[in-house]
Amino acid sequence: MKPLDALGELLDQQVLVRLKNGLEIRGILKAFDIHINLVLDNAEFEDGDIERKFKKLFLRGDMILFVS
Amino acid sequence: MKPLDALGELLDQQVLVRLKNGLEIRGILKAFDIHINLVLDNAEFEDGDIERKFKKLFLRGDMILFVS
Amino acid sequence: MKPLDALGELLDQQVLVRLKNGLEIRGILKAFDIHINLVLDNAEFEDGDIERKFKKLFLRGDMILFVS
Amino acid sequence: MKPLDALGELLDQQVLVRLKNGLEIRGILKAFDIHINLVLDNAEFEDGDIERKFKKLFLRGDMILFVS
Amino acid sequence: MKPLDALGELLDQQVLVRLKNGLEIRGILKAFDIHINLVLDNAEFEDGDIERKFKKLFLRGDMILFVS
Amino acid sequence: MKPLDALGELLDQQVLVRLKNGLEIRGILKAFDIHINLVLDNAEFEDGDIERKFKKLFLRGDMILFVS
Amino acid sequence: MKPLDALGELLDQQVLVRLKNGLEIRGILKAFDIHINLVLDNAEFEDGDIERKFKKLFLRGDMILFVS
Structure with a gap:
């Protein structure tokens, strides 16, 4: 298994994304690519x-x- | 679907762009490329x-x- | 031996991952790639x-x- | 349209370039490339x-x- | 001689690795690649x-x- | 014209190089490449x-x- | 002349290397590559x-x- 396969298993599921600055964004993972660019639906975070x-x-x- | 397709769906629409330093720019998305370089029309932000x-x-x- | 071979030997084992900001994450290494993207099972860290x-x-x- | 086309439309015109550190440079855009390296004539900024x-x-x- | 050859001469020897943040790690160099990824055996550092x-x-x- | 052509026109002339940290170096431009690596003769800066x-x-x- | 040629002329000579954080290392340049990785003999710096x-x-x- 390669790491990107693990992202593939998370498609259409609720995920938690933590950014390098500590910000955490929650949403439904709809797409990703090799740069780890993501598309999240119904994304939420505390600003x-x-x-x-x-x-x-x-x-x-x-x-x-x-x-x- | 790939992440860049989601940007394609936003063409000619009002978007919110948040930068890594927290600055948020609003405008109409007119163009993008694989580096996520963007062109915005009627762009606005608070400086x-x-x-x-x-x-x-x-x-x-x-x-x-x-x-x- | 190349450095990535050493990661291969750690597959399915408990590992300690230290990030550049000092954060340390523990878990079972399930996958890696040449970018050192990792998948950890049962990951734990102190936030x-x-x-x-x-x-x-x-x-x-x-x-x-x-x-x- | 691609983002670099928008730069092409600005050639020989007065532009405002904002840097990542907030510095803003004004000048006439004479050249650009895919790295967004620019040549400005009559460039001015406040230091x-x-x-x-x-x-x-x-x-x-x-x-x-x-x-x- | 190329710089990576100098790393090759250090294989299986005790080395000192200084990181960009000033941290210094000592250990026996077991592997390296062109990205300067390293494998150290018996690595030690002061945290x-x-x-x-x-x-x-x-x-x-x-x-x-x-x-x- | 491409941006690197503008550097070519500066060869053998006195140039001012400003670094990202604000440091400014003066000297005679003797060589450059696509990474904007430069060689300056008689370089001077205030440290x-x-x-x-x-x-x-x-x-x-x-x-x-x-x-x- | 290209910038790397200037490094070639410094081989086997005493050089001063200034790092981005201001640290300056002196030594005899023994090797370099296109990434500007260097090998210095008899290197000295103040820590x-x-x-x-x-x-x-x-x-x-x-x-x-x-x-x-």
């Missing part, structure tokens, strides 16, 4: 005290620390 | 207390965190 | 005072300092 | 309290945030 | 006040400053 | 309060902000 | 108040600012 929600989010891969 | 507006903005992809 | 646990973690390689 | 002027400036692309 | 020891360490090359 | 002078300086391109 | 000396040093190129 300071504000809860941000996005129906669809394109997330650039190079700020991602992990996906679970 | 400290100043509202900045640009008719057309070429935005380098490597500072982008997400697009929605 | 400030909180013990975080994940059944499966995809970890991006470019934040990794070492694996042991 | 602290000092107004700096350069007849011709080669600007490395990887510090650029946007061009407008 | 604050704690002496850390690892029988085998895979060290990612991009945090390395020098090897001696 | 805190000290005026540093070098007959020949090989300057790595990835720290360069602009050349004029 | 805070301590004078460090190494008979042979492999120095990773991406931390180098200049060589003279």
Whole structure:
């Protein structure tokens, strides 16, 4: 198994994405590529005290620390 | 679906671009490439207390965190 | 022997992954690639005072300092 | 349209280049390449309290945030 | 002679690896590649006040400053 | 014209190189490549309060902000 | 002349290598490659108040600012 296969198993599931700056974004994984660019549906994260929600989010891969 | 397809669906629509430093730029997505370089029309962002507006903005992809 | 061979010998074993920011994650190494992207099962790390646990973690390689 | 086409439309025109550190340079765009390396004529920027002027400036692309 | 040849001469010898953040790791060099990824046996470093020891360490090359 | 052509026109002339950290180096441009690695003759810069002078300086391109 | 040719002329000579963090290392240049990885013999640098000396040093190129 290769690491990207593990991302493939997470498609259409709720995931937690932690960024390098500690920010954590939750959403449903809809797509990924070899750069770990992700598309999340119904994405949510806490921006300071504000809860941000996005129906669809394109997330650039190079700020991602992990996906679970 | 690949992540860049999600950007394709946003063409000619109002988008929110969040940069890695937290800055958020709004505008109409007119173009993108595999580096996530973007062109935004009628781009706006808050630069400290100043509202900045640009008719057309070429935005380098490597500072982008997400697009929605 | 090449360095990636050493990672191959760690497959299905408990490993310690130290990130560039000092964070240390423990888990069972299930997969890796040439970018040092890793998949860890039963991953655990301390996030400030909180013990975080994940059944499966995809970890991006470019934040990794070492694996042991 | 691709993002670099938008740069092409700005050739020989007055542009504003904002760098990743917030510095803004104004000048006439004379050349660009795929790395977003730029050549500006009659470039000007504020360096602290000092107004700096350069007849011709080669600007490395990887510090650029946007061009407008 | 090319720089990687100098690493080749250090194989199976005790080396000192200094990282970009100033951390210094000592161990026996068992493998390296063109990215300067290293494998060290019997690796040791000081983590604050704690002496850390690892029988085998895979060290990612991009945090390395020098090897001696 | 491409940006590197502008560097070509500066060969054998006195140039000012500004680095990403604000340091400015003056010298005669003797060579450059596509990475913007430069060779400067009679290079000078202020290192805190000290005026540093070098007959020949090989300057790595990835720290360069602009050349004029 | 290309910039790497200037490094070639420095082979077997005493050089000064300044790193991006300001550290300066002196030694005899024995090898280099296109990544500006260097090998220095009899390398010396000041590590805070301590004078460090190494008979042979492999120095990773991406931390180098200049060589003279």
